Amino acid sequence: MHVPVVVLGGGPGGYAAAFLAADLGMEVTLVERDPRLGGTCLLRGCIPSKALLHVGRVLAEAREMEEWGIAFEKPAIDLSALRARKDKVIASLTGGLAQLAKRRNVTIVHGTARFTNSTTLEVAAAEAGGASHTITFDHCILASGSRPARIPAFDIGSSRVMDSTSALELADIPESLLVVGGGYIGLEMGTVYAELGSRVSVVELTDTLLPGADRDLVKPLQKRLEGLFARIHLRTKVVKLEDRGTAVAVHFDGPDGQTTQEFSRVLVAVGRRPNSDGLGLENTQVVVNAKGFVEVDGQQRTADPHILAIGDVCGEPMLAHRASHQGKVAVEVLHGEPALFAPRAIPAVVFTDPEIAWAGLTEHEAEASGRPVEVSKYPWAASGRAHALGRTDGLTKILVDAETDTVLGVGIVGSGAGELIAEGVLAIEMGCSARDLMEAIHPHPTLGETVAFSAENYFGLATEIYRPRAETAAT
Ligand code: FAD
Numbered sequence: 053m054h055v056p057v058v059v060l061g062g063g064p065g066g067y068a069a070a071f072l073a074a075d076l077g078m079e080v081t082l083v084e085r086d087p088r089l090g091g092t093c094l095l096r097g098c099i100p101s102k103a104l105l106h107v108g109r110v111l112a113e114a115r116e117m118e119e120w121g122i123a124f125e126k127p128a129i130d131l132s133a134l135r136a137r138k139d140k141v142i143a144s145l146t147g148g149l150a151q152l153a154k155r156r157n158v159t160i161v162h163g164t165a166r167f168t169n170s171t172t173l174e175v176a177a178a179e180a181g182g183a184s185h186t187i188t189f190d191h192c193i194l195a196s197g198s199r200p201a202r203i204p205a206f207d208i209g210s211s212r213v214m215d216s217t218s219a220l221e222l223a224d225i226p227e228s229l230l231v232v233g234g235g236y237i238g239l240e241m242g243t244v245y246a247e248l249g250s251r252v253s254v255v256e257l258t259d260t261l262l263p264g265a266d267r268d269l270v271k272p273l274q275k276r277l278e279g280l281f282a283r284i285h286l287r288t289k290v291v292k293l294e295d296r297g298t299a300v301a302v303h304f305d306g307p308d309g310q311t312t313q314e315f316s317r318v319l320v321a322v323g324r325r326p327n328s329d330g331l332g333l334e335n336t337q338v339v340v341n342a343k344g345f346v347e348v349d350g351q352q353r354t355a356d357p358h359i360l361a362i363g364d365v366c367g368e369p370m371l372a373h374r375a376s377h378q379g380k381v382a383v384e385v386l387h388g389e390p391a392l393f394a395p396r397a398i399p400a401v402v403f404t405d406p407e408i409a410w411a412g413l414t415e416h417e418a419e420a421s422g423r424p425v426e427v428s429k430y431p432w433a434a435s436g437r438a439h440a441l442g443r444t445d446g447l448t449k450i451l452v453d454a455e456t457d458t459v460l461g462v463g464i465v466g467s468g469a470g471e472l473i474a475e476g477v478l479a480i481e482m483g484c485s486a487r488d489l490m491e492a493i494h495p496h497p498t499l500g501e502t503v504a505f506s507a508e509n510y511f512g513l514a515t516e517i518y519r520p521r522a523e524t525a526a527t
């Protein structure tokens with residue numbers, strides 16, 4: 053079969069691209085090896101992890117109510133009902149995607165695709181006995197995503213050693229869990245298992261949790277995690293895993309020297325790798341860089357005039373909203389529009405408790421580039437809403453261009469930071485000044501006010517904080 057546009061991959065990048073292409077009147081085919089649409093994000097990533105984190109948060113809130121004089125019984129956890137509820141969330145959303153594809157007349161081909169040249173995909177049947185297809189195309193949007201990075205020495209053939217996919221299956225609530233990697237997945241999934249009752253330890257190679265995130269934001273999270281987790285090992289390497297039948301023996305090398313400890317399960321969460329191998333890209337003109345990412349320009353075009361690429365397969369940050377945004381840019385480019393992927397801010401949210409969220413320039417990036425910025429911080433201890441919620445362990449900070457007062461970056465740590473960051477994204481994209489943030493009336497009492505208050509603080513005008521004026525301070 054010949055099609056004008058084929059999308060390879062049915063994740064948030066691929067289905068967003070296919071659906072927009074259909075809405076713009078293009079005839080589009082989507083190839084996906086999984087029987088269901090949704091990709092990593094929906095089937096084994098964002099959605100199931102957030103469903104489980106929601107459960108974890110409810111458990112924590114019930115516990116915290118004791119401080120307010122409300123005591124609940126210890127919760128009884130029905131693991132199979134919990135798994136079924138999580139799977140229902142996935143089924144409902146993936147079923148919705150199938151309906152949306154059908155209503156748009158997007159042809160779905162299930163199978164594993166491989167390029168045999170710049171305009172041909174061979175699609176091997178997804179299941180034995182199924183049909184194989186040869187698809188020729190004018191343009192392909194490659195959206196093949198990524199997979200968990202593996203450390204060969206940890207492949208000891210034990211089901212006790214998990215990656216994010218198997219951890220989300222929630223086979224049991226292990227008595228003890230070691231998470232290798234203190235990044236997004238390690239901290240989110242570590243939080244889930246700890247709230248469900250596992251004794252969780254984290255081992256991180258570098259000297260900090262979430263090495264890419266702002267230190268001011270990580271500090272309150274680390275403090276809370278030190279209470280929730282049994283142990284956080286920083287600057288520590290796992291040198292060897294050994295299956296001892298009922299447990300995995302883990303050999304550490306870190307500031308405490310060489311130690312060994314047994315854990316019921318181990319979760320390896322040390323990053324993700326792009327799915328650029330095994331696709332036959334060597335039969336096209338597509339260029340793959342040393343890290344395995346497909347190289348693209350600002351219009352998502354690869355070096356092959358017939359192939360565009362979007363999402364995790366073409367670079368970092370590997371986030372669903374970046375993938376879908378790039379998918380829309382790629383389709384607009386094929387539609388002849390002057391589209392460009394040039395965001396001022398790609399928001400990042402770590403859905404731990406407290407959550408961490410940031411957008412735009414970070415303090416570290418500003419320092420590294422020598423750009424003169426002013427940083428204004430608003431501690432949530434000064435927020436009435438944070439007190440009412442019993443969650444004063446938050447901070448909102450803004451980075452402002454010292455010459456023009458333009459907001460360049462926003463960072464938030466605290467309960468619900470992931471929802472609050474949207475205002476920061478809009479402010480940065482719209483080129484707002486700190487005065488715009490300060491003078492826009494925010495509803496009271498909300499955590500959203502802390503964004504406006506951090507702008508007030510930038511001008512030295514925050515009502516709930518006392519900062520002596522220079523002349524007053526001198527007298
Ligand atoms: P993917 O979602 O990986 O989709 C690629 C698709 O291509 C897959 O369905 C795959 O089966 C298919 N495919 C690959 N090769 C072939 C082939 N040869 N033939 C046919 N089909 C093929 N991001 C967020 O923004 N927020 C979050 O909260 C978040 N949480 C996450 C939690 C976890 C545990 C994980 C693992 C990831 C999380 N992410 C999150 C990251 C997010 O899932 C990815 O950034 C996003 O899914 C990337 O979308 P994509 O379309 O580029 O690729």
Ligand code: NAD
Pocket residue numbers: 203232233234235236237238240255256257258261262263288289290321322323324369370371400401402403
């Ligand atoms: P990550 O890059 O966020 O974190 C991996 C961590 O493992 C890093 O801190 C790294 O220093 C550490 N590490 C690497 N090798 C190690 C080793 N041998 N021993 C100990 N520590 C080691 O990767 P991840 O947590 O696997 O997540 C992968 C990607 O998926 C993320 O970068 C993100 O793009 C995406 N994701 C996003 C969300 C979200 O948006 N909320 C959630 C989950 C995943």
